[in-house]
Amino acid sequence: MKTEIKELVAEGKLDEALDRLVAYLESQIDQFSPLYRAARVAQSEFNQSKEKELQGILSEDQIRLSNNLAINRILEILEQLERRPSPTPSTAMRNKWLWYAAGGAGAVLAVFFIWKVFTPNQNVEPEQPLTPTDSTLVVEKPPFPCPSFDEEAEYSIAIFNFTTLDPKDSIADKFLVEEIDAIFLRNRFNGDATLVEKINVSVDAAVAKSMIKNCRAKMIIWGRVFETHEIDLNFYAPSINNEQQDALDSELQFREQGNFQASIKQAALIIASRVLVMNKASGAVAVSEEAYEKTVKKSTTTTSAKTKPKSSESMATMTLANAHASRKDYKKSIQYYDELLRKNTKDTVARKNLAIVQIKVNDVASATKTIDTLRQYKKVEDPVFLDKAGDALQEKGWTRKGAELKRDAKQAIQDQKVVPKILPKE
Incomplete structure (x- = not known):
């Protein structure tokens, strides 16, 4: 059954593929009720789009998108059928399929089938300061x-x-x-x-x-x-x-x-x-x-x-x-x-993250240069970054430079009247 449906999709016979899929799931409705509802929603929306297409309401882009969405939904349902270890789906997937049934479809892109039918032939955390x-x-x-x-x-x-x-x-x-x-x-x-x-x-x-x-x-x-x-x-x-x-x-x-x-x-x-x-x-x-x-x-x-x-x-x-x-x-x-x-060169976020990574690989000389360059570009000191960089340097044994940056971070807090809680301890 699944192979036949995939062949229908590859041939562009989406209405027949949906009919087969809905009929199969309906025969197994006790086991696959959420998937059955999802298939019915997909079938209903596809049929509505076909009616609008016949009326000349839809543009070519809209027709293509409607067909692509139908393909995505069919193949995702088939994938769920193939990989389910038991009749009872996981809570997360059950909730997601119920969401589909409510009318919002998310699907795994079936690139091969779309092409065939529609074409001609840290442990580093990135720096997250507050603004x-x-x-x-x-x-x-x-x-x-x-x-x-x-x-x-x-x-x-x-x-x-x-x-x-x-x-x-x-x-x-x-x-x-x-x-x-x-x-x-x-x-x-x-x-x-x-x-x-x-x-x-x-x-x-x-x-x-x-x-x-x-x-x-x-x-x-x-x-x-x-x-x-x-x-x-x-x-x-x-x-x-x-x-x-x-x-x-x-x-x-x-x-x-x-x-x-x-x-x-x-x-x-x-x-x-x-x-x-x-x-x-x-x-x-x-x-x-x-x-x-x-x-x-x-x-x-x-x-x-x-x-x-x-x-x-x-x-x-x-x-x-x-x-x-x-x-x-x-x-x-x-x-x-x-x-x-x-x-x-003035991408300050990239420069901050680069400095932290350089410290992680013990390239402290490069990190220090990166930090100094960053502070030249920045009009206002960033206490979160300075504190984090200071901690990273001290962990690598560069206690003097690390302590210097942490002192600068505290001074920046006082100068900017920033709430101290923005200095998280990892």
Whole structure:
């Protein structure tokens, strides 16, 4: 049965494949009730899309996306059937399938089948200082109901409807939700991306912060699709928006003209990899490498090595460096931090992380030089970083230099009137 359904998918007979799948699951409904409901939802949505296609309502992009989503759902359900050790699914997967049945589908991308049908032939923690400017935002309850997240999710992302001028681009935000959830599922990470629809509110950092405080969201994403299909994404997360001036941590720009789906896939890889790295999840390095390959390496053929990288390229590189550092592969992490600094010497986040890694590999001379250079660029001392670097130096036996940095950290606290609790002890 499963082989027959896969053959139907490969032949592009999605309606027949869904009919077979629903019929099979219905015959086993006591054992596979959640999967049956998920299949019925997929079938219903696919049939609705086909009706709109016949009426001439859908664009080619919308038709392609509808078919791709149907393929993804079919193959993910088949995968669940194949790998289930018993009739009772795990709590996490059961909750995820119930979420699907409620109408929000996340799927593992079936690249081979999509191609066949639709184409012609640390122990290092990345530096996470708080931002005094950010903390001054007025936090109020959001002026709309909180979205419903999976209660079992370890990390929840709220994605607002994108601003668009072309109605056919209105599916971009839903596509991003699907792509992020697919990556989480593929890497067995219990994350949940949810679309916040039809909210007549201008989203900014203050609204995002209120959602994080009141709605269990850990990341907020909003964006705009331009007439050329270029995309700008803004996002907010306490552990990401470290410094307001770091554009790479607040905005992603994608310039795949005429191909917004390629841009959305890049965005999903970058965002999901960042989440996986922050949560020390399995697959973090692999997803980060994929994001780097598709975002950075792809652009090197047309971009000078001395050109300041786009925000998306910077984030992909930073995330890969942090991923290697978290796995104690310090040599590779240094390679990517250096790459960032060659393109932007004033990237203070990369310089901070590089200094900590250099200390970890006992290259204290280089670390000291990196720290001194950083302090020249920074207009205001960062007490969190200075304290952390001081601890790392003392652990390596450089007690004098370490004590000096820790004294400077305490002085910075007094000068800036920063609350002492921002100096965490690891």
